[in-house]
Amino acid sequence: MPLPRLFTRLLLIYALLCVIAGIVLAEISLHLHKRPLEDTTDIHQHIAQLFHAPIKDVSITTPDAAILRAWFIQPPNSNGRSVILLHGITDNRIGMSGYADMFLNHGYAVLLPDSREHGESGGNIATYGIRERYDVAQWAQWLRQRIPGCTYLLGESMGAEIGLQATAVTPQLCAAAVESPYSTFRTISYERLGRGSHTSPFFWKTLARPILEVAIFYTRIRYGIYLPNASPLAAVQQSTVPTLLIAGTADQNIPMHHAQELEAACPTHCVLWIVPGAGHGGASTIAYDEFNYRILNWFQSHNKTP
Numbered sequence: 001m002p003l004p005r006l007f008t009r010l011l012l013i014y015a016l017l018c019v020i021a022g023i024v025l026a027e028i029s030l031h032l033h034k035r036p037l038e039d040t041t042d043i044h045q046h047i048a049q050l051f052h053a054p055i056k057d058v059s060i061t062t063p064d065a066a067i068l069r070a071w072f073i074q075p076p077n078s079n080g081r082s083v084i085l086l087h088g089i090t091d092n093r094i095g096m097s098g099y100a101d102m103f104l105n106h107g108y109a110v111l112l113p114d115s116r117e118h119g120e121s122g123g124n125i126a127t128y129g130i131r132e133r134y135d136v137a138q139w140a141q142w143l144r145q146r147i148p149g150c151t152y153l154l155g156e157s158m159g160a161e162i163g164l165q166a167t168a169v170t171p172q173l174c175a176a177a178v179e180s181p182y183s184t185f186r187t188i189s190y191e192r193l194g195r196g197s198h199t200s201p202f203f204w205k206t207l208a209r210p211i212l213e214v215a216i217f218y219t220r221i222r223y224g225i226y227l228p229n230a231s232p233l234a235a236v237q238q239s240t241v242p243t244l245l246i247a248g249t250a251d252q253n254i255p256m257h258h259a260q261e262l263e264a265a266c267p268t269h270c271v272l273w274i275v276p277g278a279g280h281g282g283a284s285t286i287a288y289d290e291f292n293y294r295i296l297n298w299f300q301s302h303n304k305t306p
Helices: 003-030 041-051 093-104 132-144 158-167 185-196 201-205 209-223 232-238 257-265 288-300
Strands: 056-061 067-073 082-086 109-113 151-156 173-179 243-248 270-275
Touching: 003 209, 041 093, 056 132, 067 093, 067 132, 082 093, 082 132, 082 158, 093 109, 093 151, 093 288, 109 132, 132 151, 132 158, 151 158, 158 173, 158 232, 173 288, 185 201, 185 209, 201 209, 232 257, 243 257, 243 288, 257 270, 270 288
Parallel strands: 082 109, 082 151, 151 173, 173 243, 243 270
Antiparallel strands: 056 067, 067 109
């Protein structure tokens, strides 16, 4: 076979494989495994016994008709403020329930939502903050109708990047704290795909990049979602919400350079806390007392309702 024909055939095969792989990648990324809420009796009993408050099942319906579900806890000694706790990818509200004690002990009402396409919430796809940012804004409005004081936000991993994007469309937030956030969709995609395929980010920026571009194009055409718009970096540049960024030096999932890039993009209202030895979402494990102190102090120092 002549060399030009062989090259053309190989190029066509490569293009076909990229298209197939891109479509598969898009569908896997948008339709995530939903972790169900398991037996929550212990959590309900713990909150009732320790804080004498019930866990209420609440929900909202978004403009695109997704029903989002959450737990709402209001302690008897309410300080008139509230906090939204946002979980990570393929997790649900239970994953953030351990932080509820810290806030309930200080009189904060706590909202623990399942992100769309997670837990018991609806929504046909996960959009990494593109739609979720407005879900958070709607939850914040729901809270403000019940709790008149400041509304705050604490998010981890996917909850961190959703939370950062939400600050740009939820100016009524008094402050936010996020752990293990990424900066831009493309950067984290190169890194995640490189690690998951045992190759490298450089491989996905070059030879395998058409796969990611096909996935982005396919998602835009089929679902109307342009995934690079899931950009915490762009959001913090637009936002004025005081934000505490938390990153661990041992985080291999979302390396701390993402948080450093975010801090550089919002020097007027962002502060970075780097936790030596902390892995992904591990700051509270490595430095439990300091984690609680920094979060509570950050919120307390920003207590004027916008």
